Amino acid sequence: MNTPPIIGIDLGTTNSEVAFVHETRPEILRDGDDGILPSCVGVDDDGRLIVGTTARNQAVAYPERTVLSVKREMGKEKEIPLAEKRYTPQEISALILKELKEKAEKIMGRGVGHAVITVPAYFTDAQRQATKEAGAIAGLEVVRIINEPTAAALAYEGSHAGDERRTILVYDLGGGTFDVSIVQIEDRVVEVLASTGDNRLGGDDFDERIIQWLVRELKQQHHLDVTENRAVMARLKSCAEKAKVELSQAATTRIEADHIAEDIHLSVALTREAFEGMIREEIDRTMQSVTKALQDAGITPGDIDRILLVGGSSRIPMISNMLKDKLKIDPSKEIDPDLCVALGAGIQAAREMGIDTSGVLIDITPYTFGTSAAEFNDEGLDPHVFVPLIKRNTKLPVSHTETFYTMVDNQDLALIQVFQGEESNALDNILIGSYRFDLSNSEAGSMITLKYDLDLNGILKLEAVEKETGRTLNAVIDNVFACEDPDRVRTSQEKINGFSSMGAAAKPGKAHSGEDTIPPDITDTLTLAREKLDVASKEDQDEIIDLMEEITDAVEDKNFEKARIICDELEDLLFYID
Numbered sequence: 001m002n003t004p005p006i007i008g009i010d011l012g013t014t015n016s017e018v019a020f021v022h023e024t025r026p027e028i029l030r031d032g033d034d035g036i037l038p039s040c041v042g043v044d045d046d047g048r049l050i051v052g053t054t055a056r057n058q059a060v061a062y063p064e065r066t067v068l069s070v071k072r073e074m075g076k077e078k079e080i081p082l083a084e085k086r087y088t089p090q091e092i093s094a095l096i097l098k099e100l101k102e103k104a105e106k107i108m109g110r111g112v113g114h115a116v117i118t119v120p121a122y123f124t125d126a127q128r129q130a131t132k133e134a135g136a137i138a139g140l141e142v143v144r145i146i147n148e149p150t151a152a153a154l155a156y157e158g159s160h161a162g163d164e165r166r167t168i169l170v171y172d173l174g175g176g177t178f179d180v181s182i183v184q185i186e187d188r189v190v191e192v193l194a195s196t197g198d199n200r201l202g203g204d205d206f207d208e209r210i211i212q213w214l215v216r217e218l219k220q221q222h223h224l225d226v227t228e229n230r231a232v233m234a235r236l237k238s239c240a241e242k243a244k245v246e247l248s249q250a251a252t253t254r255i256e257a258d259h260i261a262e263d264i265h266l267s268v269a270l271t272r273e274a275f276e277g278m279i280r281e282e283i284d285r286t287m288q289s290v291t292k293a294l295q296d297a298g299i300t301p302g303d304i305d306r307i308l309l310v311g312g313s314s315r316i317p318m319i320s321n322m323l324k325d326k327l328k329i330d331p332s333k334e335i336d337p338d339l340c341v342a343l344g345a346g347i348q349a350a351r352e353m354g355i356d357t358s359g360v361l362i363d364i365t366p367y368t369f370g371t372s373a374a375e376f377n378d379e380g381l382d383p384h385v386f387v388p389l390i391k392r393n394t395k396l397p398v399s400h401t402e403t404f405y406t407m408v409d410n411q412d413l414a415l416i417q418v419f420q421g422e423e424s425n426a427l428d429n430i431l432i433g434s435y436r437f438d439l440s441n442s443e444a445g446s447m448i449t450l451k452y453d454l455d456l457n458g459i460l461k462l463e464a465v466e467k468e469t470g471r472t473l474n475a476v477i478d479n480v481f482a483c484e485d486p487d488r489v490r491t492s493q494e495k496i497n498g499f500s501s502m503g504a505a506a507k508p509g510k511a512h513s514g515e516d517t518i519p520p521d522i523t524d525t526l527t528l529a530r531e532k533l534d535v536a537s538k539e540d541q542d543e544i545i546d547l548m549e550e551i552t553d554a555v556e557d558k559n560f561e562k563a564r565i566i567c568d569e570l571e572d573l574l575f576y577i578d
């Protein structure tokens with residue numbers, strides 16, 4: 001390649017990244033790290049300038065010699081004190097850009113003098129000009145400044161630009177800023193129709209809510225006021241952020257910090273629900289901004305083809321749920337929200353170099369994939385427990401195996417269903433595959449292993465094995481990342497290579513026999529009902545589910561006679577469903 005290389009840079013308020021197109025794919029440049037450089041500049045004990053993680057780590061201890069969030073100052077006529085000196089915002093930003101430039105040069109093994117840099121859509125001319133100046137100070141000619149939502153849209157849509165017009169909502173919630181933009185992409189041209197937000201709202205505020213709660217807990221439980229103790233407050237901040245991140249995956253987390261004071265240890269549980277209560281007001285405000293952006297763009301929710309989540313805080317599940325409620329589509333999560341803007345900058349940089357790109361490599365699964373199993377719990381038999389095999393955000397390729405057990409003696413069939421979603425009731429998730437697995441009439445509690453393999457191209461391979469006989473069922477589902485539109489997946493090639501047995505797959509680790517055993521005729525009816533569920537009309541589905549629940553209740557009461565009567569009713573209904 002003789003054209004001088006052009007790198008793509010996301011110069012963020014909290015973090016910055018650099019990307020470059022390798023062959024045809026944009027990649028984040030990583031120097032043995034995660035590719036994320038904290039946008040933080042400082043002076044160390046020896047008076048040397050430091051950039052990135054080391055600067056961020058000293059921020060709490062030495063605020064007077066650390067600069068955070070300089071992006072907020074861009075375009076202002078001001079000087080920022082740092083140790084004994086004063087710098088313009090451009091000069092501080094230039095130190096971050098220089099770090100990224102040198103990293104790129106080290107990885108690429110050649111000099112880099114050109115860049116595409118992203119800025120918020122609301123940046124004024126003065127702020128854009130200041131960003132260009134920062135580039136020049138760092139030794140980078142800024143060939144183009146692009147808007148962050150444009151870059152995010154390019155990362156998602158760049159490979160199929162040229163298709164019909166697409167209208168995209170970009171919801172970007174980072175550490176300290178929030179933007180929502182409406183972007184239209186058509187014939188490779190991306191236009192920001194509207195952009196609004198709050199440049200003082202983000203993950204730091206959510207950490208602060210948790211910190212305040214911890215401070216109150218310490219006061220109540222131990223009569224301890226830590227608000228004046230900088231070191232303890234710094235520890236609480238890191239505990240709070242860790243808990244917040246964990247609650248994006250788990251329903252509850254425990255916050256522990258030993259020796260907060262001499263013999264006082266902090267140990268408290270925080271539920272996702274309680275955390276959501278703490279931040280609801282802020283998230284509601286972001287939703288009002290979504291409404292405003294739609295109004296400003298002159299469009300309605302129904303006009304939105306895609307929602308993109310950008311910024312680390314957009315991983316909070318409540319946000320996806322609220323956006324889905326509001327706009328009736330699932331937000332896209334295939335591309336790491338921290339890296340999406342830089343990858344888009346990389347795509348634009350490639351375009352400036354005359355290179356066509358082939359889209360971003362998706363290397364985490366944006367969805368959870370699992371199966372349905374029956375389980376006895378405190379409330380009786382739950383026939384549709386969702387058992388996740390591959391959890392969302394897992395790095396690809398990935399393989400996972402779970403063990404299940406047959407429920408009844410002489411069980412000759414297990415229905416193996418593949419669901420995508422997060423709901424604990426499998427039926428509330430999207431069914432993307434359903435396979436009959438013939439079993440060998442063995443006794444209740446026989447082991448079936450189920451293995452899912454998911455690769456970078458979204459191909460999900462499934463293998464079920466009946467341990468005792470070695471009977472095997474293999475199936476392949478293509479394109480499982482296209483789950484926004486379940487029909488698309490269901491109609492994609494589902495190749496069943498060879499299959500044998502299965503039964504009402506039981507819950508891992510729980511074999512059921514003796515008085516828990518459900519008579520096989522009842523299980524058969526339930527299995528048939530589950531098979532027919534996804535071809536039934538919505539109305540029939542509701543009725544089938546109601547009847548299945550009634551049967552389950554009757555089984556729970558050991559009233560098999562009643563269960564059989566309802567089974568007859570259910571079978572009558574199923575008879576008419578093909």
Ligand code: AMP
Pocket residue numbers: 012013014015173174175176202203204241244245246248310311312313314315316337338
């Ligand atoms: P950004 O400015 O886009 O780099 O976002 C950084 C913010 O995202 C910080 O406040 C992080 O604590 C927050 N963040 C990162 N990952 C998660 C997560 N899984 N759940 C909630 N917040 C997160």
